Amino acid sequence: MIIKESLVEKTKKSILAYIFKENIARNEKIPSIEQLASLFSVGRSTVREAIKGLEQIQILEMVQGKGTYLSVDPSSLWNDISQLRSMTEMAELSGINLINIKIEKEDIKADDYLAEKLEVKIGAPLVVLKRVRGLTGEPIVYLEDVLPQELTEGFTKEDWEGSLFNALKKNGILVSYSRAKIIPYIPDDTFIKKVGLEKVVPILLLQHIHYNAKSRVIAFSSDYYHSEFFHFEILRKRI
Structure with missing residues (x-):
């Protein structure tokens, strides 16, 4: 039985790859939900769920009214x-x-x-x-x-x-x-x-x-x- 990966999981991986590719630093703001949705050609709700998933493992942090920030230091x-x-x-x-x-x-x-x-x-x-x-x-x-x-x-x-x-x-x-x-x-x-x-x-x-x-x-x-x-x-x- 082949289980297809969900769009949310694919988007989580796309966000991670983007963070590493762009050398985003700890505490630096990542692009908005709208920008990420456009970048990855997915809906905003998909990006929100992907970000929530990355929050749960403490890679990202959403700050109300300000945006989403990187919680880790990938440069290490x-x-x-x-x-x-x-x-x-x-x-x-x-x-x-x-x-x-x-x-x-x-x-x-x-x-x-x-x-x-x-x-x-x-x-x-x-x-x-x-x-x-x-x-x-x-x-x-x-x-x-x-x-x-x-x-x-x-x-x-x-x-x-x-x-x-x-x-x-x-x-x-x-x-x-x-x-x-x-x-x-x-x-x-x-x-x-x-x-x-x-x-x-x-x-x-x-x-x-x-x-x-x-x-x-x-x-x-x-x-x-x-x-x-x-x-x-x-x-x-x-x-």
Whole structure:
């Protein structure tokens, strides 16, 4: 059975995409209901319901007689790539409540590729954590983390659902630094279906290897960011 998404839900996603695209800041006023209705070719009542929905999750705030204002700071998601933060930490800084749309955990054995990345023996037991996180049901980031199974023995259900860095820290494992690279990625049909995207969109793939203070590899991560919601800044200095 195919369930069609309501027009209100589509409008909520359109408003969110507009906020990110236009770099609207916290406490800044967004366009009026009439302007949004015209922009998205929907009725004013649809926009009102969409705004109410975004109010309920504390992204927008309607002020009587003045208009609608942004309650969160999405610029915190446009991260300086030199700062090492988990997706959960980035969301908390912005005031945005990201939800886990899908979580999968799988036990595997290291193949040649992963053994090299994680600096373990071929066949070593690993855990793969796959998470789709989003806003109001809209997937905005797909996270895939691979780490040695022995590092996750004390993990609880809540640990798998929250910040991986915090879960590791709770178990006495501190991530000190990472080596990362950004790769442009065009999703294929398999990826679109797996993540739940509605269409082909440019993806920013951030691949990184995390280390502790003694340069032991802790995890190999591949983060796929929806480019309508994220961009990264790099501070370059002339030497």
